[in-house]
Amino acid sequence: MLIDLHAHSNASDGTDSPAALVASGVAAGLDVLAITDHDTFGGWDEARAAAENAPLELVRGVEVSCRLGSYGVHLLAFGVDRDDPALGAELARIRSGRVGRVPAIVRALRPYGVELEVDEIGGGESPGRPHVADALVAGGYAESRQDAFARWLEPGKPGYVTRYAPEPMDMIRLVAAAGGVSVLAHPRGRDSAPVISDQVIADLAEAGLAGLEVDHHDHPPKVREALRTLANRLGLVVTGSSDYHGSGKVDHDLGSERTDPDQYRRLFER
Ligand code: AMP
Ligand code: FE
Ligand code: FE
Ligand code: ZN
Secondary structure (H helix, E strand, C coil): CCEECCECCCCCCCCCCHHHHHHHHHHCCCCEEEECCECCCCCHHHHHHHHCCCCCEEEEEEEEEEEECCEEEEEEEECCCCCCHHHHHHHHHHHHHHHHHHHHHHHHHHHHCCCCCHHHCCCCCCCCHHHHHHHHHHCCCCCCHHHHHHHHHCCCCCCCCCCCCCCHHHHHHHHHHCCCEEEECCCCCCCCCCCCCHHHHHHHHHCCCCEEEEECCCCCHHHHHHHHHHHHHHCCEEEECCCEECECCCCCCCCCCCCCHHHHHHHHHC
């Protein structure tokens, strides 16, 4: 049984449409696929329609952009009522921070000779730095998304602009109140590693965190081992997932990292 619990469509910064994402999941032989766009359920209706007659179980998720100190921390939420008013309002607040950041990035890049227009940047209701990166590539200011981040968009580079993000502790509670479960995405990945200590994970578990995304491309073997041990000690579910972004991220093919069926069952019992 192949279970992949973290994938993006072009409702956020993936490159497949939601229907194409489902088709890619089928082609990859997945039995379970979660659509987890950044801060939006905008891809859900199309994906669900595409999954209706597909040999695959589609899970509704969302990857919420949180922040702890000055570090980005991503929380995967599954099984929430997407009409929950409190959660909906918070996601809308995050998206509005994303939309407002786009012109701020464009302005910040101008003094460096980068002539981008706001309407050249895609992303719909949940635009992210990857959409700015695509526009930078199209304008000849970078070779690839990765290169655009390295030159312009990482912290410390001219186009890095912060935006609103809630604390993971508060988001875990909102997700629980909306009937869902939370899994900490790539806890020791590039963005979160400096702030996600064992103690912080224990505190989040205390607040109701259900699982840790242990098997993720950003985690080398030693890190996975340590996180698995910690998850077992804290009674957290262990997940694994590709964090697929279509052609927007290399080495993140659907099914390249997977969740064990027993762990999947445990997660959805909660
Ligand atoms: P945002 O939430 O809009 O600030 O952008 C975060 C997204 O950018 C995440 O989906 C990451 O996958 C992607 N990202 C962050 N850093 C990099 C990087 N150095 N190279 C490529 N993609 C990145
Ligand atoms: Fe992303
Ligand atoms: Fe993420
Ligand atoms: Zn992701």
